Amino acid sequence: MENLKPIKFSKEAVRRFLIIRQNFLQNKGKDGTLEAIKRLECIQMDPINVVYPNQHLVLHNRVLNYKPSYLEELLYKDRRAFEYWCNEKSIISIEDLPYFSYRMQNPSQFHSPFYERIKAQRKKLKQEICYVLSEIKKHGPLSTREFERKGKVKGKVATKVLNLLWDCGDLMIRRMEGNRRYYDLTERTLPPNMNGKAPSREEYEQFMIQKYMRAYGLIDTRDWRFGWLPLKASQRKTIAKEMVEGNKLHPINIEGVKHVYYVLDEDLFLLENTNTSIIEKIHFIAPLDNLLWNRRMISEIFDFNYSWEVYKVPEKRIYGYYVMPLLYGTRFIGRLDPKLDRQNKKMIIHSLILEEKTFDNTITTELAATLQRFLKFHEVSRVSIKKTQPKELKNVLMQKLS
Secondary structure, three states, X not given: OHHHOOEEEOHHHHHHHHXXXXXXXXXXXXXXXXXXXXXXXXXXXXXXXXXXOHHHHHHHOOEEOOOHHHHHHHHHOOOOEEEEEEOEEEEEEHHHHHHHHHHHHOHHHOOOHHHXXXXXXXXXXXXXXXXXXXXXXXXXXXXXXXXXXXXXXXXXXXXXXXXXXXXXXXXXXXXXXXXXXXXXXXXHHOOOOOOOOOOOHHHHHHHHHHHHXXXXXXXXXXXXXXXXXXXXXXXXXXXXXXXXXOOOEEEEEEOOOOOOEEEEHHHHHHHHOOOOOOOOOEEEOOOOOHHHOOHHHHHHHHOOOOOOOOOOOXXXXXXXXXXXXXXXXXXXXXXXXXXXXXXXXXXXXXXXXXXXXXXXXXXXXXXXXXXXXXHHHOOOOEEEEOOEEOOOHHHHHHHHHO
16 A cells, blocks of 8 residues: 555654654743643653652753642642553643543553552452541541551551552542652542543543554554553554554654654654754753653664663662663763762762763763753752763863862
8 A cells, every 4th residue: 555655764853853752941830841741641650769750850851940849739739630550650631531530440451560469359358448438538638657557457458458549540649748648539639520421441542542652752563562551462563554544653664773663643744844953952861751661762763772770680780770861962972870869968970971982072061061950950069970981071070060
């Protein structure tokens, strides 16, 4: 068929397309934070806080002078965003919640860490589930701590039950105090007019596939997360084929890449017109940043191999515990392994490693500016750089920072 022929693009054109879609530092304030969430479709959450957690690092790169309080207010005060499963546990615009209600009401059809761990015990825990729900109904938002104090439900069991009820949509997170989540009944937490009819399975799947494709930009049928649905490889290929035939998706060939990728019809104009200038700024990219979700794509398109080593034993780590890639324009130029020393209000850079053996004044100036911005974001003014490659980079950077 004529419309099945892939369109050819250079790697640089595809890189520019992907970077432009990420909208780095194009938003301002709390409203801009919400716009970033909507544009990215969802932002993956992660509890590891070596520096600020992943969700805040992602937004720091999209919102000028971003503050974590912007996100916290959107989630727990304004109710313009919510937490649920998307690209793992994610932050999502509240407008999408009616579609997610299908998954909430049918958790057994989808993989969920919370649901999988407890579904076998659900009948045995019926009494505890009823008790937790009744206590929240009577007293308002509660956390595991309150159930531990009363002693009728053990802390670990209360956590399991709260997670399960959140997974099934009976509870939502009303507020956070530190890392402690306070849960309330969903009907008391939702904004007005949000309790609509749940979509059908077909409507939910179509919505998720479109959302996934908008989030990733470059669509790869090899990706096991395709559509964030439990789809086999043959199903993923069939969906792509049908969308191509319906002129909703376009196959593309990329120079030096054997695999055929796809882009949405709505994105094709941007891909074909990537002459928009990209500001040559350096960004410290979070390990679970949206741009890095498909590591194989990063390797094929950007010629950069990235692995998050946080779960590796120390002796098997090559670059460090919490390594963040350095993005400069449309190129990944190195890696940074930071740690926030909260007690001494200092940022420790265990290593800063560039891909090239040489560097120029432009790169060091940009690196210093990005590092200053990173320090300000974390509310520290002091930095200790332990190791750099090349070695002389350390002294040059420290001079510029002082």
